[in-house]
Amino acid sequence: MKKIFNFALYDFANSAFTTIIITFIFATYFATQIAPNPVLGQTYWGWTIGITGFFIAIIGPIAGSFADKKNKIVFFIRCFSLLCISFTALLWFSKPSQSYLLYTLVIVGIANFFYELSLIFYNSLLKDISTSKNLGKSSGFGFALGYIGGIVILLISIKLFIDTDSLPFGLTKEESQNIRAIALLVSIWFLIFSIPFLFFVIKETKKKITKSVSSNFMDLKKLVWNRRFSVLGKFLIARMLYADGLNAIIVMGGIFAVGVFNLEIKELLKLSVLMNVTAFIGAFMGGVANDRFGSKIVIIFSLVGLIFSSIAILFIYSKSAFFFLAAINGLFIGPVQSASRVVITSLLNKSNQGKGFGLFAMSGKLTSFLGPLLVSTVTFLTNSQRIGFSAAIILLLAGLIILLNIKKIS
Template identity: 30%
Template sequence: MSFNQRTQPVPPAEKWLTKYTWAWASWDWGQAAINAVMITFVFTVYLTSELFGDKDHASLVLSQALAIGGVLIALLVPVTGMRADAAGRRKLWIMVNTIALVLICAAGFFVYPDPGFLWFGALLIAAMSVASEFAGVNYNAVLNQISTPATVGKVSGFGWGMGYVGGILALALVLFGFVDPIFQWPGASTENSLNLRLVAVFSALWCLVFALPLFFIIPESPAAMSEKIPLRSSYAVLFRRIASLWREDKNLIFFLLSSAVFRDGLAAIFTFGGVIAAGTFGFALSEVIIFAIVGNVVAAVGAIIGGRLDDVLGPKAVITGSLVGLLLAGAGVFFSPAATGFWIFGLLLCLFVGPAQAAARSYLARLIPAGREGEMFGLYATTGRAVSFLAPALFGAAIAIATPLVAAGEAQRYGILGILMVLAVGLALLLPIRAPKKSSNEASA
């Protein structure tokens, strides 16, 4: 079914940067504080520090909590997305899950620097990842409401770019307002880790404020079915639809599988980027945050440029080129002897991550049958979670193999090879898949 048959509140393809696009992308801007500040660079570093006891034990507890969250996401997001499609309640569930995300994030203020609060903090991080994913499935599904075949790449890239820029500003405010304040104020006090606990409140407010435009401007999606799907029947309906999809469009199924692999490699670049910067190249925490800020700037530029190339060359060409660039830049990081090399090749990694992420989303959006956006993006999330062990496992395995073979302190560098292996496998799986066909109005744009 063509995009022209979908409900779209925006008119002509040439007017893609509308109030709907801005409102949609604003949510990504706000949610970036949760990913960049809470889950990736700041709060989890606090939670796995010596303030909570043995660092290895704290890391293990955090990984266990996140594993529980990952299982919940894998089991629930396709069904919740499908039910939101059927009932025409995408925006409602974005709002519900965003508010839940904000409340969970704000509760991080009560994670005091004591081992007794370790599990509480870890479960909050896991709950944030679950709420964020639930909201994100329906958020991604809105992409087809606010774009056309000729603009879906630009709109997707713009959303990713806005998310990166939001992360940049949030990280900068956290660094210079809480972690390493440029002027002293009561909220910057390190007594009882007040400054780091207030980071949770700041992130919650940032997320809420920038979600408001979507709440008030984006219209609710129309119901895709005249009858609601009973909860007890949801999984049976989902499995029938997957079986039907396998018979009708194996290409979409293969894309979900291949994208799951290379997206795990993309996620690992950010997950382990800070770890490698600190452990292999000797960056201090403040330097890691500064690199994260600059890296997000580069990633934002890459996502926006990649989005425009997406609409010209197609998403498969953008993803393929990005993965090749990532493999070359990753090799550069591996062979770099000093921090200067990490800055150069690490920023090149950031440049190619954005286009790959944005084009993967637009690729799927182009393939989805109308009215099944939430369901398909739910499967997109689930397949990603199903293989999310790959990059961490190969990262760890490469380090374990290298440990007895190299000098002390050098084994972590070899974890980079594990991440590159995941990206290479994802690229190999992507190459045989057919690229989405351009519709007539897209080809003429």
């Protein structure tokens, strides 16, 4: 249990980056105070995350294969985590002016790139800290603790930097110092809570691996295709599509809420806390359901729930109705993420975990630019955030259809 907790603690640490920087506070700050207007803000933000995903798709499998060969998984987790933390801290310099637009996008893109790379190697260790009987619970617990981390840092951000007239450390609200300081808080949070996992729990293995790099690349091919698509290959295609849709919802959600429902910053933060609470519940329950009913059932059920709640959001105008449906969305996001990680872990042996999660990252990022890019481009062409957001639902549906045609995942 101690190993599982320490593994999950890293989720607790890194959730600050996605919750605060990518989805809610900093994304909204960029769209409303740095970009010319929220529509262009959603467009530029989506394009940036999409470009990051394209590079992850190319580099992820290569890095995973190299890590398996050289036993450098732990080194890569440490290196990429610290780089993400460092670039996140640089967002302190992103002042509320269009002259900082390019700077902010570049720094966010680089930080997100290193964050996504760190996840490849972090996910590959799930099999090392779990047994075949508790893979679902272990993965679900990690995501659940991550959502708790998101809730806690949101509440701290609100209390210390937003919903107060007395800012700490001599800060003022001039030039949005209070919002920019939250980027520093995220960096410190990520660093402190990842230290136990990064430096005192995980250790490199000493086993000798003699395979050549070319042999490792042949193994990558065989994992996905051997005269026909393997179960893993089929699942990765399905996951590629629904992950694109999910990524678009997560990345663009905060900007969508502000632009369509005119949420103020305090309302947006309340929404974020609410979604993290329901996501925590969903991740925990999904982990238990995963071990009992199987990953495929959990993913299908959750995708159906996501699709229907997302469609409903497009046709409502009430803030209270939006809060309710967003909470329902949160309930289904955690199980999809957790169960997908379990599928990859269960389909691979320990010697292929790095390669497998490199492919897992590629399936989530090869076309990850497609989700934000579609949402951003349709938003730009129609000048409607509602119509733009519908592109994410189409991707969820496409992934679900392919998943339903995979007879057995084992």
